[in-house]
Amino acid sequence: MTDATLHDGQPAPRKSSLHQLDALTKKRNAAESRFKAYGIVAILIGLFFLVVLTVTIVRSGIPAFTQTVVAVEFTLTQEQFDDAESKLMKTGAYQDYFIAAMEGKLAERGIEMDFDPAAIERLLGKIGSNLREHYRANPGDLGRPVSFELSASSRVDGYFNGRVTRDTLVESRFLMLSDLDLVDALSDAGLLKQAFNWNFITGADSGVDNPGGAGIGASVVGSFFMMLVVLVLSLPIGVAASIYLEEFAPKNRFTDLIEVNISNLAAVPSIVFGILGLAVFIQFMHLPQSAPLVGGLVLTLMTLPTIIISTRASLKAVPPSIRDAALGVGASKMQAVFHHVLPLAMPGILTGTIIGLAQALGETAPLLLIGMVGFVARGYPDGFLDGFVEPNSAMPAQIYTWAARSDVAFYDKAWGGIIVLLVFLLAMNFVAIVLRRRFERRW
Amino acid sequence: MYDALHRQKEVDVNEIKIAARGVQVHYGDNHAIKDVDVDIEDKTVTAFIGPSGCGKSTFLRCLNRMNDTIPICRVEGSILLDGEDIYDKRVDPVQLRAKVGMVFQKPNPFPKSIYDNIAYGPRIHGMARNKAELDEIVERALRRGAIWEEVKDRLNAPGTGLSGGQQQRLCIARAIATEPEVLLMDEPCSALDPIATAQVEELIDELRENYSVVIVTHSMQQAARVSQRTAFFHLGNLVEFGDTSTIFTNPEDPRTESYITGRIG
């Protein structure tokens, strides 16, 4: 079969020392290093963006958690109180006392400064009425020094974290250039300090012209009720569907149809689920708009395929020998699954469910379509059951609303909201990882 | 370049091609090869036999540094190819493997056409200046792989479409195409039926004219049929090495005798 003549014509084997690289090998090795470098560069690009993203979020988000407060120790005597209460412009009188006290403090530290009362109002809001309310509610404080911490407007925050500078400031009814002199003076006098902004954690959305008062608390509650719906619905339904498909489903066209549907639903854009929610739950069933219940239903439908896919993988990972062992001692198929397979698969199922929930928690687009936009989140629900049906927003939708507002002061809030959202997501993923590590079983 | 050691190319059969001295292989904590010395002669078929897990395949893979692709594998000792240590720092395994080709247990044609399968090696080693030369190399390799007649009309068909025996001969032809000096074969017939095995064995016998062939085999009959020299491995040790006829008729070591008479293995 072999052609001997061809072999005679073959070139003599190249006789080269292995200890010396020939030119071609050098070239090929250079190509090798280049190719490897492309891979490293690609990975570095990915990691670079991860770092940039993290740094951006942390740097831009931290300011949302602090606010500038003016801390002034202030004493109001009984006479002053009576005097103020007898005046026509009661709050104005309180404001005058306050300004006098503040000037005094500044003078103590050797700073002389003229400012107009309107500036105080621009910086600190309506302090007169705040003071009056305090003394009317606590008459016992009259005559003794009380230290007030008055939160400054969000523009002052912006001035301190560099978002607002003297060069870029556009004078408006919210802030004048001259006001910044006062801010500097107060700062020099040590009357200004940074305090933790509890209102951001616990508060609700504010109006479009009050970025300082905006908080994410209400939408956290909205997200919580939504996740409750998702958990209560998707875990049992997802597990039941997976058990059916993995353990009981006969091989027929209906089963195939279900399988095809699940794998396709997993890749349907989330916004389409929003359309589904709008058309079916709100237009057709007349469920309340902007309700966490509806949001939860939509997100349930969206996460079910993910949960089913991961649950089936966990069920598949339980070796058939376990089922055979159970069937061998006379258990029914159903008993084998519920007594043996399911408990063994449970850690995997829970891990998958938590990851599915985390995905749902970060989803925004479908919520916008069913009306769960940020400005709906004006307060906490009245009761537990009301939490499901009262209009509310969710964290990501709240963040979107802030990001879409024209006032740049809301951007801080949006970044801060992202930190809160990511803390929740990290916590959920952490739980999932711990579950996986703790209960992971290798067969 | 003309090396001193290659001066007498025309010298008869017994020129030593590969000399292994004190080779030790560790797979992680597993001591897979223990202090093995072997001389592989040129233009000879050398068979490695032994029970499963005895280290014969591992040792074979040391000869062209295929073990480099396994991170936990560590090789000690020296293996000289034409007097040069292939584990020397200066040696590029890529250049080495062009000289020491390998055929694997399972036929593994690339998912490309038959032509491209054969042309792959010559292309990466820059052996052809133009298409005509490449065509010639491909035809020569296929002829020497004893598969030319079967595939000459469908060189552009995918290599994976061939039968098992044809695929293995294609893989042998592919290994020959780069004109190696040594051809390593790791149980090349274990996935083939008896007819295909016979064809491949016939081919190996013909290859002996030009190459030094090292074959790992599970079948003692195969070793007896195709090889001139046989090495018997057991538990990572080289137990006995000698002429095939001697090993099979008059083994020195009792372990070799037990194995070839079927008591261990």
Place this chain on the structure above:
Amino acid sequence: MPLLWLIVIVTALAAAGFFAGRARALQSAGGNIRDLHSLPSYYGWNVALKALVPAGGLLLVWLLAQPLYVNATVSATLPEAAIAEGSSRDLLMAEVRRTAAGLDSAVAQGLLSADEARDPQADPDAVSERLKEAGQIITSQITRPILDAAQMFRAMNATGALIMDFAVLAAALAGLGFGLRETQREFRARNTVEQGVRALLLAAASIAILTTLGIVLSLVFNTWEFFRLYPATDFFFGTTWAPSFSGRGGASELGILPLLWGTIYISIVALTFSVPVGLFSAIYLSEYATPRVRSVVKPLLEVLAGIPTIVYGLFALLTVGPLLVGVFGKDGLNIMQSGTAVMTAGLVMGIMLIPFVSSLSDDIINAVPQSLRDGSYGLGATQSETIRQVVLPAALPGIVGAILLAASRAIGETMIVVLGAGAAARLSLNPFEAMTTITAKIVSQLTGDADFASPEALVAFALGMTLFVLTLGLNVFALYIVRKYREQYE
């Protein structure tokens, strides 16, 4: 009776049924478990399921059907004359529902007595005054027909809820009785319960089909509605997107082409960025990286996939956009007007897709058998030659599938384009110009005070339909390719 109570009572009945059934079974066997066909608890479960499932199913169906029925009946009683110019029956019904809800909560707060709320003689103006005082959101003055309809709405709902309570309780009791009656020694309780559970499992699995059906139906009906108001050819071939919300009727131009172009253009930018980066990362991780590097880098890259898209949206709007303007804006090359542009959204979307492409490709590259690599190394190929000439061609179909899946993700992505791409629909080749996409327009057409019957709102469903068909087609095709590829090496 509040819904919660009904559910609690039915559950309690089921629980009682469980214990009663178990006790009855034991009794029928004279206390000897061995004489029973099944374990005692199966008899209990049988009774509990028979009490719970039919009642629960009835409750669910009723809750879905009653609002539809009430809505349709009340809507039919609204006189044609009550429908104001430019309004519709649906809008009026919404007003009726709001009024009814307002009356409900006013009664609940004690601001209005139950009788007053029901009083057919009540003066609509007085009622709307009272409701406004009570802080209920009433958009317009309540008219006579609306008040009548609202009262009818409340009455029907109240009656319906009452009948439902009785029907559900009756169903639960009947199931309980039936279950208990069949509980005796020879009854094959385990088989019955297992059949029931199996049916429940099947029902759970069928939800996937119902969801798809829901999506398709809601898209098809509303799209159909849209095409009755707006010609389909103008929608599919129109090159201008200019909806007008102010001037109702005919003023809008709703051509999908600019949106489709924006969608495709942004996806192309995203893929041009993410495919090379993702693919090379996957190659490095699966072929070169040591297990330790891999175990650190792979999860880190996958963090990028776990970050919600709103975060990327914000990143595009506030970080990447201004950065690009700094380079390409009027201080730099002067080809970029504002931060929101195709480039901004595309780049950020590309970052999001890196882990998506890399982990899919990683799986696919790992599925290429090691024997092919060995074959190539055995011939003296370098690692990169092996990858480029053996591994990648072998993995090509799978990688194409992965890229198609990534493309489908890019097309369906919403938040990044809503925040990063701009709102202007235009057909342009300049990647530094603002463009918009199908998804962004679905959001903008369906949020806000749109009237759901207008073509400007309905067009969102036609857009959604296009998006659904597009992504579904890509997915089915991609999954087909990937599956074919897997079979090749299994």
